[in-house]
Amino acid sequence: MIYYPNCKINIGLNIIEKRDDGFHNIETMFYPVFLEDILEINLSKDKHSTITTTGLDIGNCPNEDNLCYKAYLILKKDYPQIGNVNIHLHKNIPIGSGLGGGSSDCAFTIRMLNDMFSLSLSLTDMEKYAQQLGSDCAFFLYNIPTFAFEKGDSFSSTTLSLKGKTILIVKDDTIINTKDAYKEVQVGKSEINLLNTLEKFPISSWKNFIKNDFEKPIFNMYPHLEKIKEELYSLGALYAQMSGSGSAFYGIFDREITKEEINLLPYSFVEQQILK
Numbered sequence: 001m002i003y004y005p006n007c008k009i010n011i012g013l014n015i016i017e018k019r020d021d022g023f024h025n026i027e028t029m030f031y032p033v034f035l036e037d038i039l040e041i042n043l044s045k046d047k048h049s050t051i052t053t054t055g056l057d058i059g060n061c062p063n064e065d066n067l068c069y070k071a072y073l074i075l076k077k078d079y080p081q082i083g084n085v086n087i088h089l090h091k092n093i094p095i096g097s098g099l100g101g102g103s104s105d106c107a108f109t110i111r112m113l114n115d116m117f118s119l120s121l122s123l124t125d126m127e128k129y130a131q132q133l134g135s136d137c138a139f140f141l142y143n144i145p146t147f148a149f150e151k152g153d154s155f156s157s158t159t160l161s162l163k164g165k166t167i168l169i170v171k172d173d174t175i176i177n178t179k180d181a182y183k184e185v186q187v188g189k190s191e192i193n194l195l196n197t198l199e200k201f202p203i204s205s206w207k208n209f210i211k212n213d214f215e216k217p218i219f220n221m222y223p224h225l226e227k228i229k230e231e232l233y234s235l236g237a238l239y240a241q242m243s244g245s246g247s248a249f250y251g252i253f254d255r256e257i258t259k260e261e262i263n264l265l266p267y268s269f270v271e272q273q274i275l276k
Contacts, residue, residue: 003112004036005104007093008139009167009243009250010041011160011198014190015182019151023135024182027149027194029160030100030139031168035271037093037105039068041112044084067106070133075113084119086187089152094269098244100140106133107140147195160198162275166233166256170228171248171269176218181245184217203238203252214245222247228267235261 011029018024037055044050051069053061063069068087076082087109093101107130121129123141128162130137135152147156197209219226225242228249232240237251248269262270 001042001112002038002040003106003108005039005086005101005140006032006034006036006143007101007104008032008101008136009169009241010098010212011206011239011241012194012210013214013244014194015185015187016189018185023151024187025150026152027147027190028152029158029194029198030136030146030148031160031275032140032143032145033099033164033169034276035093035099035169035273037101038088038090038259039105039108039112040088041109041116042086044086046084049084051087051089053089053091055089056094058091058095059117067102067133067137068109070108071109071129072113074129074132075110075119079117079119080238082113082119085113085116090195094171096177096246097171097248097269098176098242098246099169099248100136100244103134103137103139106130106137110138111141140188147170155222157235158195158199162203162252165238165275166253167273167275168232168237168251168253168257168262169243169248169269169271169273170232170250170265170267170269172225172228174222174225174247176222176246180221181214181218184212184221186216187213206239207233210239210241212241212243215242218242218246225249231265 008030013028016025051063109127127138131153138153143159145158147158192209193206232251240251242249
């Protein structure tokens with residue numbers, strides 16, 4: 001069985017406060033983008049389960065730390081009818097990018113195991129497992145534009161649609177540690193209503209109101225990253241932002257970017273898509 005876990009972008013990201021449990025309350029808009037990994041799970045003929053990865057480098061990640069494998073283990077604990085499996089993950093979504101690739105792989109693993117072994121889990125049931133593995137994992141079970149708050153695992157519906165807009169995602173080789181980013185960020189309630197602003201104001205005005213609280217401290221740590229955002233605006237982006245805690249940036253455009261323009265961008269990862 002093969003599924004195609006997709007990524008997301010954050011539109012706006014306000015870090016509201018630090019919680020007693022060590023996490024942070026945030027507010028952000030998750031928007032799905034169909035840059036996809038490839039996830040295949042088959043029954044194993046052996047007496048153990050395996051996971052292999054190909055595609056983009058994920059670094060030195062032991063099996064027990066892989067979110068797909070963790071998702072398998074927590075489900076198998078409660079549903080022993082789940083047999084041994086071979087998981088193969090082909091990475092197209094870069095790690096350390098703020099695009100949620102690992103969280104998506106995890107959520108799609110839960111969905112696939114539910115289907116393979118006829119567990120009859122509801123979306124609410126699957127969400128409970130996803131929340132154990134990461135704050136934004138549960139979003140990918142629903143995979144529609146969603147306003148997220150609290151730890152990023154509480155959701156509200158939205159009327160925001162970017163259908164037909166072009167998105168350009170750019171990433172250099174910088175990998176940002178999310179824990180380090182949180183140590184430097186300034187927390188506090190936003191002066192604007194993020195959801196209302198995104199739904200009511202034109203995209204071209206967002207740069208005057210919408211921000212990602214991670215950008216300022218990360219630009220201080222990695223000054224060269226600010227240039228990427230500037231280049232997206234130079235290309236004519238209606239709005240540009242770093243996604244999540246970085247280091248990928250995206251621009252939202254009213255037009256497709258030409259191959260010639262893309263070839264001039266000196267970065268290791270450049271992806272253009274029409275938003276659905």
